Amino acid sequence: MKSAKQRFAGRYRPPGPKRSPLITPEGAAALKNELDDLWRNKRPVITQAVQEAAALGDRSENAEYIYGKKMLREMDSRILYLQRRLDHIKVVEGVPADLKKVYFGAxxxxxxxxxxxxxxxxxxxxxxxxxxxxxxxxxxxxxxxxxxxxxxxxxxxxxxxxxxxxxxxxxxxxxx
The missing domain is CATH 3.10.50.30 (Transcription elongation factor, GreA/GreB, C-terminal domain)
Structure with a gap:
């Protein structure tokens, strides 16, 4: 019989390579806008839909409730990712001194x-x-x-x- 370590060895995924924290001003603005849109516009709509579905009764067989909770988890995961990423990014503004060389943003x-x-x-x-x-x-x-x-x-x-x-x-x- 295989040990638990042997049975689950195939499921392990090492973390991906660390990504560069560099971003253009346009990219930083897009991430901030996405976070704001998710938090202020989309999340309240889904939260309201989940509340309405929960009010219908039996949650175990309520497809709207189950789907809404799944959507809420995915959205919360994206919100958390964006918040963490925005804390670590470094916005690269302006142009380099040597315009004949390739640098970030070129x-x-x-x-x-x-x-x-x-x-x-x-x-x-x-x-x-x-x-x-x-x-x-x-x-x-x-x-x-x-x-x-x-x-x-x-x-x-x-x-x-x-x-x-x-x-x-x-x-x-x-x-x-």
Whole structure:
């Protein structure tokens, strides 16, 4: 017979890698707005729905009550995450002194070996949006780009790909 440690060994998940606390001013504002919206607007609506469902009687078979409590737990979890994250983030404002180097917040235009052009902005982990070109500061590509200069070559050995930096832009922190 297996011990409890052996039976549950497959369920253990080590904590994920620690994320960078850096964030853009826009990202910090978005997190604050989300927290405010959850706390002031959405949570009271769900709390009211749970109270109304509880008033209907038997809670063990009341789908609205069970679903509402589940939604409330998920929302409270997100609120707690946002509160903790906002306590630890460091907002990066302004532009660096050397505009010819890639730093946090930069828009970087790259050309790969097949002459495909791509443009990325290096942002905090909470702002990640690949469809908009926002990549996390913790991503392998961003880590390889940080500190590089215009016309430098970046090699990603795990992807066996190379990129040439053809433009670096900090203007308005938005693409032009």
């Amino acid at each position: 828009w970087v235009t790259l050309v790969d070996d097949d002459d495909n052009e791509r443009r990325y902005r290096i942002v905090g982990a909470d702002e990640l949006d690949p469809s908009s070109g926002y990549i996390s500061i913790d991503s392998p590509l961003a880590l390889a780009l940080i500190g590089k200069r215009l016309d430098d070559r970046v090699e990603l050995s795990n992807l066996k790909k190379g990129y040439d930096i053809i433009a670096i832009n900090y203007a308005d922190a938005e693409p032009t």
